[in-house]
Amino acid sequence: MHRIFMNLSRFMAVIGGIVLSALIVMICVSILGRTLNGIFHSDIMQTALPAFSDMALAVGVGPIKGDFELVEAGIAFAIFMFLPLTQMTGGHAFVDVFTNWLPERGQRLLRAIAEVLFAAALVVIAVQLFQGTLSKQKSGTTTFLLEFPIWWAYALSLLGAVSAAVVGVYVALMRVYQLVTGVAVLQDEGAE
């Protein structure tokens, strides 16, 4: 059970990482295109190699259209995909100076409460994002340049948000289980 959730979270994080990398490459290609476009439009190239420059411009050497919108849609997807792993590994930032002196059982109680609240928040976030997706679909809003419907981006993000909520509920259940039985299922890795 634990292995399944862990592997799922890792898998999603890696997918998010691949999307992040794709965005990075796309931005760099767009910068390159923009720079080349400027060079081909420059006076030097227009007098030295007019035919070649015009041909390059004609085949569309230039910035990627709507790169800004793609980054926004992609990065939201990636970050939602990153959430489950952070949840699974207890990677969220916290202050434990004041609770470290508590007895083991008290600490476990606080951990269980925190994770239950976190699960509730993640479920609310996922449900509201679903509502948001529906309303964006109804309103038919599209992005400015590429004119793709915004709800597509919302729907993609929903994948990560729902997984985070499911993982959040699992983590909360395990923490409560640990509180009751004293058997530790989860280990903390923390974030670097």
Place this chain on the structure above:
Amino acid sequence: MTDLMIGVLSFPALVLLIFLRIPIGLAMFMTGFCGLWMVLGSPDVPLARLKSESFTTFSNYSLSIVPMFLLMGHFATLGGMSQALFKAAEGWLGHRRGGVAMAAVGACAGFGAICGSSLATAATMSRVALPEMKRYGYAGGFSTATLAAGGTLGILIPPSVVLVIYAIITEQNIAKLFLAAFVPGILAALGYVVVISIYVRLYPESAGTRERIPYRERFRDFIAVWPVLVVFVSVVGGIYGGIFTPTEGAAVGALGTGLIAYFNGGLSFKTLGESFQVTAKSTAMIFFIVLGAGFYNGFLALTQVPQTIAEWVVGQGLNAWIVLILILIFYLLLGCLMDSLSMILLTIPIFFPVVTALDFNLTSLAELQAMKAMVVIDSGMLPEAVTGDMLANIKAAIANGVELTREQMRALDIRMSKGMANRIETEQVAIWFGIIVLIVVEVGLITPPVGMNLFIINAMDRTTPMVETYKAVVLFVGSDIVRVGILVAFPAITLFLLPI
């Protein structure tokens, strides 16, 4: 209960939740959510906000810098840049007294130029430098303290993740903040080197000696760090030169370090997957805090707490510098408990309006007018409208620090109104305050007994008791505090690189 009262009482509630080990982002999220509920009388509004707020927060174009810089840091490690930097620095400094420690600080500064996070810099450099320091007989606590302090350079020397967040919540220019952080970052590194040389004279037994390295090798090692230089110059130079946006700069940096890692043989499917996972954990952690802070700050703004506090502080007629120093002391104390990012997201919405409402006399209308007028006068191409008498009057006014008249301004064909001067001064205060706060919260990271960098480094060296690290780090904290004092007293050190 009035809205203002609810807003004010939300602080102790939030702090209590955080101290009960509720994750910081979640605590802010819940307090903001419940606060909105109480003020508005129903949960409908916060729920409706949440329909789009999680998406819009995570899809913020400027914030997408954060995962890119984090990934860049991991690629830099995989590409062996931390080793290359340390080796280069060690060649030049290693044979001096305390030289290996100095080299570690230098390498941290270099790594900070391609990594935006303090903990990552500390952890990466420790892996490289701790074994070397041990080999040459450096005391355990001294070594760990050096690396914990050196790690804080990671966040100060641009690029810096925390500065990006500060820029976004205070609506400042990221490129200008990076530029402003540069000199304080160099000063920090120099300060640590001075501390090391003092330390090894106080405790000669804490550092061993290392043989000299021939110059040929030194140059060879030095040249080997060219990729770091190329990446740093193209990212920071490109952003500053206006060639690309900060987000684009981060993408260029990440791709550049990724390619270097690939060509150095550090990048495989396995290490790539691991970098993705580590980046994922830190990114999601940061963005959840940003989401929670957005909710909490939306609620605070509704209750008008920040404006009220700012008006109250200004109304008290307190000296601006005393208020600033009190705020910094508060940060120093809080910094011992909390990570820098959470702290900045939590407190800047309150303190920023206060600080920008105070008058620090960083610049004045007369000064800015004089600066513009001098450019025209020095150019040697005076407009015809400026007669000999008028020029003499202008020069006299500048010399006496008096504002120029409207006719003089018109004749010189320059513009600088009261409003423009105020905007410039507010921006200067915002940037200066941001850099100082960044340093102060970083001091918290290495302040015993709870500084996070100390724990991370100490965990990597099991033979050194925590107490040894605590003892050795005190001088480094001292140098930080001296530096903060200098930067507060002389704002120009932070601001002189900035264009007006």
